[in-house]
Amino acid sequence: MNELLQQIHRIGVVPVIKITDPETAVPLARALDKGGIPVAEVTFRTQHAAEAIRRISAEVPQVLTGAGTVTTTEQVDTAVAAGAKFIVTPGFNPKVVDYCLERNIPILPGASGPSEIEQAMERGLEVVKCFPAEALGGLPYIKALSGPYTEMKFMPTGGVNPGNITSYLGFSKILACGGSWMIDSKLIAAGDYEGITQLCRQAVDVVLGLEFSHVGINNDGDAEAQRTAAALAPLLGAPTGENPNAMWSSSSVEVMKSQWKGTKGHLAISCSNLDRAVFQLERRGLVFDPDSAGTSADGKRRYLFLKDEIGGFAVQIIER
Structure with a gap:
């Protein structure tokens, strides 16, 4: 094209x-x-x-x-x-x-x-x-x-x-x-x-179609991630899913098994199309880190992070 x-x-x-x-x-x-x-x-x-x-x-x-x-x-x-x-x-x-x-x-x-x-x-x-x-x-x-x-x-x-x-x-x-x-x-x-x-x-x-998707919480290894997920269980219910990188305490809380992006973790904002989101958000003054591009664990959704953290959280723009 x-x-x-x-x-x-x-x-x-x-x-x-x-x-x-x-x-x-x-x-x-x-x-x-x-x-x-x-x-x-x-x-x-x-x-x-x-x-x-x-x-x-x-x-x-x-x-x-x-x-x-x-x-x-x-x-x-x-x-x-x-x-x-x-x-x-x-x-x-x-x-x-x-x-x-x-x-x-x-x-x-x-x-x-x-x-x-x-x-x-x-x-x-x-x-x-x-x-x-x-x-x-x-x-x-x-x-x-x-x-x-x-x-x-x-x-x-x-x-x-x-x-x-x-x-x-x-x-x-x-x-x-x-x-x-x-x-x-x-x-x-x-x-x-x-x-x-x-x-x-x-x-x-x-x-x-920008909207809040989930928050990611960084942890030091599988054991700490398990403890974090267990602590959240009374509030959010039993973990709803798991992959090699994280556990899901609910659809809106991703318990990371390592210290991933962000000092405290990451905030994920979903969009209908990543290319359009990046184009418009850059026009609004936001700056992206081109080296942060990747795909979700299932390989179906593209994402990109902002260059700077907000409140100690990395900000991820991810396709639905």
């Missing part, structure tokens, strides 16, 4: 923006970036799309800006000349797709069925847009499509909202989701871009 697709994957949600006044383009892009969503798909549903892309690209270059609802090669040229970094089409138009591929222009074409997916695969594409996702059948429909097309990834758009985006992103074949619920036209009309930023932050929080 190329760097542009990886960047979109890390962000997780792509705001679909319809610009009716070019003056709103830059403050809107800044609000998106401030809210943790530095990407925008500016749709060619209005005559101001190209100008909006030009202004965002020039004044807010950290926002990855693409052009959406592109249906002609002329619109491709106009969008790229304005600064668009990628093209999104509502359907699979072979003429537009081939035009982009011949010019090394990243494109996410619409593909709502097997025939279009096969056309995309024939051209070496890795990701397609699924539109209108909910109307087509939502996540169950995409999962069904993924059966015969295991290498293809999807960007569902249309009907995605805070109530279902977590389910979509929980499926490994979803690159990211397109949506517009955080682009409230009433807030834009009122010039309330801080309100847009808050909606973006809420969207990011939903995407990340």
Whole structure:
């Protein structure tokens, strides 16, 4: 997967923006970036799309800006000349797709069925847009499509909202989701871009799904770990599990059999996707220790630790 697709994957949600006044383009892009969503798909549903892309690209270059609802090669040229970094089409138009591929222009074409997916695969594409996702059948429909097309990834758009985006992103074949619920036209009309930023932050929080997982208590060897677990038993019940490294006094207390991470132990915060969590938390000023990367005892969940302890505890971000 190329760097542009990886960047979109890390962000997780792509705001679909319809610009009716070019003056709103830059403050809107800044609000998106401030809210943790530095990407925008500016749709060619209005005559101001190209100008909006030009202004965002020039004044807010950290926002990855693409052009959406592109249906002609002329619109491709106009969008790229304005600064668009990628093209999104509502359907699979072979003429537009081939035009982009011949010019090394990243494109996410619409593909709502097997025939279009096969056309995309024939051209070496890795990701397609699924539109209108909910109307087509939502996540169950995409999962069904993924059966015969295991290498293809999807960007569902249309009907995605805070109530279902977590389910979509929980499926490994979803690159990211397109949506517009955080682009409230009433807030834009009122010039309330801080309100847009808050909606973006809420969207990011939903995407990340950060929540407390468990606390790890360091011990000096198996014997001390056994004593610690026994002392906790009247409060938490009998140990619920054990592996070579630790015992579980409950689902929220990991009794380590050695002095592992942290002076006192570690605090584990779970997330829906480690790459997205690291991307967003680094934007919030947190620093990770790249040498601390690992996987859970069952080998299924990736984790990474913050560089610094908090209150004597190492802090682990781990996938659910």
